[in-house]
Amino acid sequence: MPGTRSSGLLALGGIALAAVLTVVGHLEVNDNLNPWSLTVSDFAVSDRGGVIDTAMAVLAAATLVLLPALRRAGAGRLAGALLVAWSAGLMAAAVVPTNEPGLPMDAAAYVHRYASVVAFLALPVAGWLLARRLGGRAAGWVRGLVLTSLVLAAAMVWSAYPGDRLLIGLAERLLILAEVALLAVVAGILVRREIGEVAVPRLRDHPHLTELAVPARQREVTPARGA
Secondary structure (H helix, E strand, O other), X not given: OHHHHHHHHHHHHHHHHHHHHHHHHHHOOOOOOOOOOOOHHHHHHOOOOOHHHHHHHHHHHHHHHHHHHHHHOOOOHHHHHHHHXXXXXXXXXXXXXXXXXXXXXXXXXXXXXXXXXXXXXXXXXXXXXXXXXXXXXXXXXXXXXXXXHHHHHHHHHHHHOOOOXXXXXXXXXXXXXXXXXXXXXXXXXXXXXXXXXXXXXXXXXXXXXXXXXXXXXXXXXXXXXXX
16 A cells, blocks of 8 residues: 555654654763763753754654554554554653753653653553564564563663662663664554555455455355256
């Protein structure tokens, strides 16, 4: 389906642009910020409305571009809703800033934190559900990235609470890398039209194709007994 491939290509372009903007955002910040101990949000708040916030918005938009194509491919409503939750979480985190590093958290910082938590958890679950629609290596890659994301999310939670923020910046960046890679794999599958029902219409949606699915020898008319 041309529309499906176009959606996949557009999403891949958005993902690539978001990645470039994030790298630029890290290069342009104050040298006193440590990427190992500070989160991406800590970098973004030092440049409100800058390239990192823009990168989050672009990534959210790239995800939404995939939704119609995934629906056509037979993805369930729950997977679509989780992808919307991921996009909404990214947009909220981009619009509502966290607090400056070292300052006590205010209401906006809590909104930012829990919007990020929703996003980080929604995408892996959506990926696991989408993997059921894939075949071969594609499903394996998606499931592997889902499990990697969940392990890294657990490491980030440990660092944020009992770990006294030890290497929280590293854990978060690895988590983001795994989740963006997951999204890119899904988009790449749509480009290659490897989701089972993208290329093959569902018979229940096209009754006139049912006959074609029956082997020719079974469609032969059996002579009436005694004829």
